[in-house]
Amino acid sequence: MSETGQKEVHGFQTEVKQLLQLMIHSLYSNKEIFLRELVSNAADASDKLRFKALSDANLFEGDGELRVRVSADKENNTVTISDNGIGMTHDQIVEHLGTIAKSGTAEFFSKLSGDQAADSQLIGQFGVGFYSAFIVADKVTVRSRAAGVAASEGVEWQSEGEGEFTTSKIEKANRGTDIILHLKEDEKEFADDWRLKSIVTKYSDHISVSVEMLTPEVPAVETVAEEKDEEGNITRPAVEARDAVPATWEAVNKATALWTREKADITEDEYKEFYKHVSHDFADPMLWEHNKVEGKTEYTSLLYIPSKAPFDMHNREKQHGLKLYVQRVFIMDDAEQFMPTYLRFVKGLLDSNDLPLNVSREILQDSKVTQAIRKGCTKRVLKMLDKMGNKDKESYQLFWNEFGQVLKEGPAEDMGNKEAIAKLLRFASTNEDSAVQNVSLTEYIERMKEGQDKIFYVVADSFEAAKNSPHLEVFRKKGIEVLLLSDRIDEWLVSHLTEFDGKQLQSVARGGVDLSNMEDDESKEAQEKLEQEFDSVVKRMKDALGDKVKEVKISNRLTDSPAVIVTAEDDMSIQMQKLMASVGQEVPESQPIFEINAEHELVKHVADEQDDDKFGQWVDVLFEQATLAERGSLKDPASFVARLNKLMLSLTK
Known part of the structure; x- marks a missing residue:
């Protein structure tokens, strides 16, 4: 050299x-x-x-x-x-x-x-x-x-x-x-x-x-005769001549593909070290599954769940996947065809006997063998996670904190395993005073109130916004648990996960929320009476707001807030509109439903206002307040502030 x-x-x-x-x-x-x-x-x-x-x-x-x-x-x-x-x-x-x-x-x-x-x-x-x-x-x-x-x-x-x-x-x-x-x-x-x-x-x-x-070199030795002392005791044994043994290269590892060995012969430490080799991660894995499939399709899989998420996990375009071997010959890194994108955090390898040695990514794309292996590996990972979620909630919470947002992509991507994925999802809820997402849909259903037939949720930009949403007021009053969704992907998730275990998922921010089957006759009569008394006020408000709203109605969901805006059942949700706008997509025009709390003092004050101009200003302020609480922003905040200041000054006179 x-x-x-x-x-x-x-x-x-x-x-x-x-x-x-x-x-x-x-x-x-x-x-x-x-x-x-x-x-x-x-x-x-x-x-x-x-x-x-x-x-x-x-x-x-x-x-x-x-x-x-x-x-x-x-x-x-x-x-x-x-x-x-x-x-x-x-x-x-x-x-x-x-x-x-x-x-x-x-x-x-x-x-x-x-x-x-x-x-x-x-x-x-x-x-x-x-x-x-x-x-x-x-x-x-x-x-x-x-x-x-x-x-x-x-x-x-x-x-x-x-x-x-x-x-x-x-x-x-x-x-x-x-x-x-x-x-x-x-x-x-x-x-x-x-x-x-x-x-x-x-x-x-x-x-x-x-x-x-x-190995160290062994020097040559000449013949040495045996030596004895005067009493005949051997003081130095005879040594036969031998040639020098040169230094040689010798294997110091087993040099056997770990996944080909019997599971009983592999120690936990060996599994951990092999994970670090295939993943180039420095931390131990959270859990793993080593499995040999025989029958119509034959392959060995060794699948790992990492303990920490990689920094670029949320980049869906980055190559991900498993190491692929065919008959113990390495074929490729990141063979994404064997693992769906929502499980891109899974590491490990596959060794198949049913694929050709000259396999290419193009062949894998359309191979029936590939589809069978992908289906088997996906189900195995979901079962691994389900088992951990049921038997070791503490470890599963650590997993969820690292990989939960990626797993939420699953229901939209994998319709065939939607129910299995839904079992693995965790959410924050009004049942907990914490942003920790630790409530499963199964647990939610077990705690449902008598007469409750839907899983209620609210989506917001942050946990605090979800927790303090005015939409929750009547649910808190009735002790009905609501899931608090605040991850960026949550609106996408619930647009594809519409039911679980026969129970429909229902947004509390939708106009179609119906709690009538959980109300007594007295409450229903009181609501009907309010609607009759405020019928003229509702019409007057609708005239004042014009085409800003689809409808004005007396709310049955508010206890503390004066008003709220909700989305009609057939319209795009506000969170989805914001999500589309954030990525430069055109958002279809839609008007919200404006609901008022007829028992709130501010609403009563507005209802008694006889001056049409001032009445219109008050209605605009109520509507913009509700919009601000729901959307987090206004199209024209300066006009809102000016209108509010004018009304406050009028109250001092």
Whole structure:
């Protein structure tokens, strides 16, 4: 290996500079994980070469035995991790090692807390494992050559973890990548073969690629005769001559695909470490399921639920999915065809016996085998979550806090599993004095009042707005629980989840809310009497408001507020209108229903106002107040303020 070109100096991406500073100052509480990350990356490079070689065997260059080699040099205080995998070109090495090729890095840095243990878990969510090398090294050298290119196309990357890195062309006889860590003075413990071997067996035993280390050289020995003392006791046994045994590379891991082993033979720690390998996450998974399916379609699945959401989980366009193997040969990362988008947080792998080795994404798209596997894996994940939700509510709450908003996409996306997904949903409600979403639809139905035949909910921009909505007043009075929905996706959710367990979901902000079957005859008579008494006032208000409203009516839902606006059953909800407007969609015109509380003193005062001009101003103020409470904004707030000030001044005269 020799240098053949001039060095090029490159500046790191800004986010990488910040990240390296964190690494250099020992962000990780457990330093030894640097080796786990680099060995995992090397194993991935081997997997990718094996797949590429399915269509071009020449990429093996006569050496089809893939491996990762780890070695230490105490004299020079270095550790080297080498692989004979796919390798990198000059452009690839600059792209992969000079930037964090993901969006959202600013969010990543905003989440850092200064707590080393917590922040080290966060790093894993951002997929930047290579940079962990700088935990123990003050300089890193990477030498690589892509499979199938000339030896003269090798490239060397070097950095001291500061503001820049250099690249240069080198001669590299063998394909693959060598990473040389120049250890810091206080990290010499890692320049020890025994220490490195213990880390490999601890973290990388499950990797299907052989991880090799050098066995020590055994020197030659000459023949030595037996020696005895005067009493005939042997003082030195005879030694037969033997040749020197050179140092050899030997596998130090099991090098067996973990998912092919029997579940009973795999420890919990092995499952956890394998998750970290396939997901590049640093935290342990929340739960997992290892399953072998036999019959019409044969496959093995190992599915994990992470304990923390990745920073870009809400980006539906980002590639997601499972690692795909066919007959234990790696085919692709992020095979999204096997997991629906609303379960994009699920990590793991599939190994199928029923797909061709040269499978492509296009073939997967229309394959009946793919559809069968997707259906099976989806049901398995939903059952995993349902079981946790029933048996371990505390753990399920942690899961929901991380992934609940994504799971809410399910009813719209997966009609076939709508009921199963609905069982997993959790909401805040008037039954709890907290924004925590911990009420299931099943629990809600169990607590329904006698005569109640619907699941009531209210959607608002925030928990506080939902909790204080005037629509809830009569429900609180009657002790009827209402679900409080305030996530951005909630309006989309309830537009597709219209019923559960035979019970219709009903928005309390809709005009069609009917609680008559939960009222006694006395209450019904009182309501009818009010409607008769205020009939002329209602007509007068409708005339004053004109086409601003669809209808004015006496409310049966208010106890404290003077008025409220509600949406007609066949109109788009206010929250959906706001959602469409926020993404630039045209919102169809519709008028709300204006309901007044005939027993409120302000409404009585307005009803007694004989001056038509002043009456119209009061009605406008009531309507705009109700609109402000419901929508959170007005089209013309300045006019509202001026009108309100004028009326208040008139009351002082």
